[in-house]
Amino acid sequence: MVSGLRYRLASIGGAISLTTLAVVLANLPATQQPVTTLVPVVNQLVPQVLTEEKLTITILTTATVVTVSLVPMFKPRPRRILDIFFITEKRVLIACCELATIGYFDYSYRLPRSTLIIVTALLGLFLPLWFIMIRRPPVGENARAIIVGDDIEHIKSVFETTSMSVCGYVSPPNWIKDEDTTGRRIVADGWGEQPLSGINRLGGLSRLEEVLIENDINTAILAFSTSDRAEFFGTLDTCYKHGVTAKAHREHMDSVLTRTESTGSDELVDIALEPWDWLDYLFKRIFDVTFAAVSLAVFGPVLIVIALAVKLDSPGPVFYSQERTAELGDTFPVYKFRTMLPDSESAEPEEDDGNDRITRVGRILRKTHLDELPQLWTILTGKMSVVGPRAVWTDEEPLLEAETKTWRKRWFVKPGLTGLAQIHDAKSTTPTAKLRYDLEYIRRQSFWFDLKIVARQIWQVVEDVVLIMRSDESDTQEPTEESNNESHP
Secondary structure, X not given: OOOHHHHHHHHHHHHHHHHHHHHHHHOOHHHHHHHHHHOOOHHHOOOOOOOHHHHHHHHHHHHHHHHHHOHHHHOOOOOOHHHHHHHHHHHHHHHHHHHHHHHHHOHHHOOOHHHHHHHHHHHHHHXXXXXXXXXXXXXXXXXXXXXXXXXXXXXXXXXXXXXXXXXXXXXXXXXXXXXXXXXXXXXXXXXXXXXXXXXXXEEOHHHHHHHHHHXXXXXXXXXXXXXXXXXXXXXXXXXXXXXXXXXXXXXXHHHOOEOOOOOOOOOEEEEOOOOOOHHHHHHHHHHHHHHHHHHHHHOHHHHHHHHHHHHHHOOOOOEEEEEEEOHHHOEEEEEEEOOEOOOOOOOOOOOHHHOOOEOHHHHHHHHHOHHHOOHHHHHHOOOOEEEOOEOOEOOOHHHHHHHOOOHHHHHHOOOEEEOHHHHOOOOOOOHHHHHHHHHHHHHHOOHHHHHHHHHHHHHHHHHHHHHHHHHHHHHHHHHHHHHHHHHOO
16 A cells, blocks of 8 residues: 555546546547447447547546546545445546536537546546555555554553554553552553553544544554453444454454464454455445345335235234344344234244244245345345345344354354345254354355355245145135035035
């Protein structure tokens, strides 16, 4: 990663150079001819090559507008690769809309429509790649790191043993008794006496996001006494949002997903905040949006019928909401069609067959998984994915963690509507099997693997519907047979 002034020069220079090159290429007859001939919709446009004077004005105008639009990208700060990609694409689209607007009001600065379309396509392709390339984080001793934790002795130990360039530490307010003979009391966040010499305190956990941005940090070393949901996983969530590499002591290995297997000599382990390649995330998100949008359009009438059936079957609301665990211990509301009597939920996992709180319509919805259809909207908004570990109720999490100490490893990917555990019928009543399938999915995830899981889940739903229809037919035939037997002794 290029940092500071060098990054600014590289980003601005690259943006201007790529914009100039894009306009020049778009103005070539060899480019204009195939685009306006072969590309649908665009083939209705007439090729238009600018003269040298107009080309110069066009280059200056386009370079100025694009550079101004990309100003937020010129400041060095930690970002995820996908965020760099989408923010740059957004800025390119804004710039091209501005160019079209300028051309509408002032014809002398107007880009031909064919040229504008080609420039937009070229910049949309190459500018994100350029910013991704110059923001590749350094590794090893060249990394800019901070230590985040609530354990002063652990922070001190990490600072003394690490070979990375540590800019400072971040710690919440926490009184700690000094171990010397004076019995003085000091605080970990810097109030009163500074407990550590040779390292600056950069603030409390509430300022972690600002610290990461202001200091252009690319590595955070966690030094917490426990891997609690609020501070430990809250720090991981902040690191994830900003594309910062996270490391933790090996004593937390049961709670985190690591990139590699740790050896006995490794004090710190690399946490896999993004266990998959960024292209996998990109294709996965495109698939999620497409699947959710198409499914909502197709099942729109079915949603109305189910809502009426739920309302007529039992008193209470149509929908049921519940707080579930998202990535890195965060929470989000899940909406489903209500399948149980109101106010009858229990955190203790229970099989459906022995649960007398499920309504008549609810049993059908659960067997066919149609109660999950409202979650398609949650997928569309980005809180869930089509495929992934099933999100667990927050009140149920402690019970499952008590049975399986590595349960939190599931928290490192976005929860899904279905998953490998679901198609193998592994539920919360069997947490060990469920976790095994979830971790296997994380290890094997790919676009094609997701398609296989979705196809298998759809097939299982069809089989369940057929079984329900057959059981209904057999139930209607039995009374008829009994009446025939009574009338013919």
